[in-house]
Amino acid sequence: MTVLAVADHRRGDLRDVSFELLTAGRELADAAGTDLHAAVVSGDTESFAEDLNRGGVDHVHAVEHGEEFNHDVYAQAVEALATDLNAEFVLVPNSVNGLDYAPAVATRTGRTYVSDAIDLAYDDALEVTREMYGSKVETTVEVADGPFVVSIRGAEWPAAEGVGDAETSTFDVDIDEDAVGSTVKGFEEVGGGDVDIADANFLVSIGRGIEEEENLELVEALAETTGATLSSSRPIVDNGWLPKNRQVGQSGKQVTPDVYLAIGISGAVQHVAGMKGADTIIAINTDPNAPIYDIADYGIVGDLFDVVPALIEEFGGEPPSV
Amino acid sequence: MKVLVTVKEVAAVEDDFEISGTEIESTYLDYDLNEWDDYAVEEGVQLAEAGDDVEVVAVTIGPERSEETIRMALAKGADRAVRVWDDAIEDVELLDVETKAQLLAAVVEDEDPDIVLSGVQANDDSFGATGVALAEELDFQWAAVVNALDTEKVLDEGVASVHRELEGGVEELTDVELPAVLTIQTGINEPRYASLRGIRQAQSKEIAPKSLDDLGLDAGVVESSLDVTAMYEPETESDAEYIEGDAGEQAVALADVLRDKGVVGE
Numbered sequence: 001m002t003v004l005a006v007a008d009h010r011r012g013d014l015r016d017v018s019f020e021l022l023t024a025g026r027e028l029a030d031a032a033g034t035d036l037h038a039a040v041v042s043g044d045t046e047s048f049a050e051d052l053n054r055g056g057v058d059h060v061h062a063v064e065h066g067e068e069f070n071h072d073v074y075a076q077a078v079e080a081l082a083t084d085l086n087a088e089f090v091l092v093p094n095s096v097n098g099l100d101y102a103p104a105v106a107t108r109t110g111r112t113y114v115s116d117a118i119d120l121a122y123d124d125a126l127e128v129t130r131e132m133y134g135s136k137v138e139t140t141v142e143v144a145d146g147p148f149v150v151s152i153r154g155a156e157w158p159a160a161e162g163v164g165d166a167e168t169s170t171f172d173v174d175i176d177e178d179a180v181g182s183t184v185k186g187f188e189e190v191g192g193g194d195v196d197i198a199d200a201n202f203l204v205s206i207g208r209g210i211e212e213e214e215n216l217e218l219v220e221a222l223a224e225t226t227g228a229t230l231s232s233s234r235p236i237v238d239n240g241w242l243p244k245n246r247q248v249g250q251s252g253k254q255v256t257p258d259v260y261l262a263i264g265i266s267g268a269v270q271h272v273a274g275m276k277g278a279d280t281i282i283a284i285n286t287d288p289n290a291p292i293y294d295i296a297d298y299g300i301v302g303d304l305f306d307v308v309p310a311l312i313e314e315f316g317g318e319p320p321s322v
Numbered sequence: 323m324k325v326l327v328t329v330k331e332v333a334a335v336e337d338d339f340e341i342s343g344t345e346i347e348s349t350y351l352d353y354d355l356n357e358w359d360d361y362a363v364e365e366g367v368q369l370a371e372a373g374d375d376v377e378v379v380a381v382t383i384g385p386e387r388s389e390e391t392i393r394m395a396l397a398k399g400a401d402r403a404v405r406v407w408d409d410a411i412e413d414v415e416l417l418d419v420e421t422k423a424q425l426l427a428a429v430v431e432d433e434d435p436d437i438v439l440s441g442v443q444a445n446d447d448s449f450g451a452t453g454v455a456l457a458e459e460l461d462f463q464w465a466a467v468v469n470a471l472d473t474e475k476v477l478d479e480g481v482a483s484v485h486r487e488l489e490g491g492v493e494e495l496t497d498v499e500l501p502a503v504l505t506i507q508t509g510i511n512e513p514r515y516a517s518l519r520g521i522r523q524a525q526s527k528e529i530a531p532k533s534l535d536d537l538g539l540d541a542g543v544v545e546s547s548l549d550v551t552a553m554y555e556p557e558t559e560s561d562a563e564y565i566e567g568d569a570g571e572q573a574v575a576l577a578d579v580l581r582d583k584g585v586v587g588e
Contacts, residue, residue: 010488069494071464094450096488099442099505100466103419103451107458112547113419115449127551132447133335137346140552141416181463181502185495188485202585226586238509250489259585280583282576283562287337289555298579299562300572310573315586 001034004087006078007052008095009043010069011187014051017093017152022160024120024152025091026056031122035059037085038166041077042066045170055162061171071101072180078105080173087147089126094151106149114143115151126150135268135291155273193245200229201258205248205275207233209264209285209304213241215322218308219263225317231255233271249274264304267292284308323376323477326435327366328426328453329359329395329403331388332446344415344550355391358441362506364513365471366439367399373477377401381429383422385412389529396524397516403529404429410534410541416447418546423455425544428537430460437476438503442467453505463502469493469510476500 005025007018022038029036035058040048045062052060063077074097082090082105090105092098094116106113118138119129126143128150197203204223210216216236223230230246237247248255250270260278265271267283267290275281276295283296284304293299300307309319331353339350355363363380370376380395380403382388392403406425411417430438440453457464463482470485470493486494487507498504516524534541565575580586 010492015489071466075458096467096486099450100454100464100486103423103454104458104464106451107420107423107455113449113451113455114548115419115451130448131556132553133333133346134445134448135556136335136339137341137553138556139344139550142549142551143547144549145547181499182465183497185497187488188493188495190491190493202580226580228585234508240512244491247491251487252491254490259580259583261580280579282579289337289558291556293560293562294558296560296562298576299560299564300576301564302569302572306569307572307576310569311576314573314577 001032001088002085003029003032003034003036003089003091004082004085005036005038005091007038007040007048008093008097009040009048012044014048015093015095016159017095017154018052019054019159020154020157021091021093021152022052022054022057023157026160028089028091028120028122032088034088037061037087039063039078039081039171041074042068042070049168053164053166053168054160055164056160057164057166060166060168062168063171063173065173065175068184069097070180070182070184071097071104072182073175074101075104075108076175076179077173079108081171082109084171089147090149092149092151094153098151102149102151109147111147111149112143112145113149114141117150117152118156120150120152153269190244193243195229195245197229197231197246197248198253198255200255202226202228203231203248203255203257203259204228204261204263205231205233205265206236206263207265208235210236213239216241217320218305218322221317221320222308222312225312225315228261233265262292262296263308265292266290267295323373324433324435325366325369325376325378326430326433326438327359327362327378327380327395327400328438328440329363329380329382329392330356330441330444331382331384331391332356332444334445341553341555344553346553353387353391355394356441356444358443358506358508360513361508361510362439362441363395363398363400364511365506368511369473369476370399372473379404379433379435381406381426383407383411383417383425392529393524394516396527396529397520398514399520402527404532405529406532406537408534408544410544414544414546416546416548416550417544418548419449419451419455421544421546422452423459424539425537426452426456427459428539429532430456432537436480436500437482438462438501440503440505442505442507453503457503460503463498463500464504465496465498465502466505467507468504469507471504471510
């Protein structure tokens, strides 16, 4: 049977979700009465393997090949390992790299793929809890036929801790270089510029609720009046209304200000990943069910176009008419 | 050159809604083109505008109702569309990734495009897997979560030189050989609004229906291994202190909180 958990790393570091993956993998292995195998592909496999040897891990496999992620190499390596171990469950992170190779492994090995799990249960059939319609609902999906490839959402399971007594071994895969049709040329840091929102102690952050680019004037006035720094959720940057260096979230910046004032931001998981470390989170939103309230310390259910002008006046400013 | 863009009509749920069984009641659903696919269509149309003789074909899996949405892709510049549907598909509650990839692969094999553009994910079921599974099914190359594509290189050199948007403000620069499937991230471009002229022209563009039979597939292909056994609203974990009152009262109380936290002076 076997659970195979494949770690994620980038530029010399294992990513946090790799250790969360071990916790999810151990739970699944217990439910199915089997062993948990961890794997790491490419990079400094020796030190990665040592770090992956945490409580609950039975075996760590290291596949030495190159430094950084390449989906062709990962797909080949994980296919070979999963086949060799006859793994019933292949667990990967639902990360950008996971998205880039896990569906290929599933297709190639005839495994059923389910992505972005937030909970897992196994009792003869696999039960995956996942969200639909952008966090509006949760669903339980029963997947009858194994074997499976499942990707898990970050920050849903605690990281595995402690030092385990896993056996570590190198797994040799003959990577077919002719089948490698993609070449990673390098990396680029984006979102530099004049302002570093990660340094701010008070962020006024704006989301889709602002509706139109012209209305940004309103939150700019609030930021100016209160001495706050302006940041935003993804759609505002996608629309080109603010530069990339203002984006808070998984693909933007992680911020930890004293106060994070989220205005018209629903609180999608990708956004929350970037701001949950703020000391105090205040949310203004028209939808009382918006997930942002799950992590907010203070909530205002109301229309930002009423509350923000009143707040500007409260601090002696002149709200623009929008 | 031929560009194929996969598009999906998705349902958005209103703020207040009701669940009946394992589905949201249809009165609370509004249908629209999947947000990611809107960017994929734009990227395809930009390739067509930059090159000579580039055809853009939109492909969808969807019921007749979805033609209205698909026509938006045509209004924005796609040349024609293919719509895959069948009674056998109608009966499936949640199509699995493998099925979607196989259905689309049959169309790709008919059309023989150089490049396939697909949204990273759909706002409804959010699997985020169709594009890569499709590439694997076809033995195409691929790249997931692309937020920049060098149009010139595609047209002149037959290479997709892309940026993949990783987490934390880092992008990976990757070259991918064609034919390839690219999954397109939001923000890669600025999707245009359909012009009145475009909307008019779209009325006469072809949306070719294809059944499983037309694609040479048998009904077994749509057997889903997924069964939705429950749907519910997530339990709220909120322990937020709510500030009540009208907007003026809320602003006064909020100002007090901000002063109290020391981030705004008097």
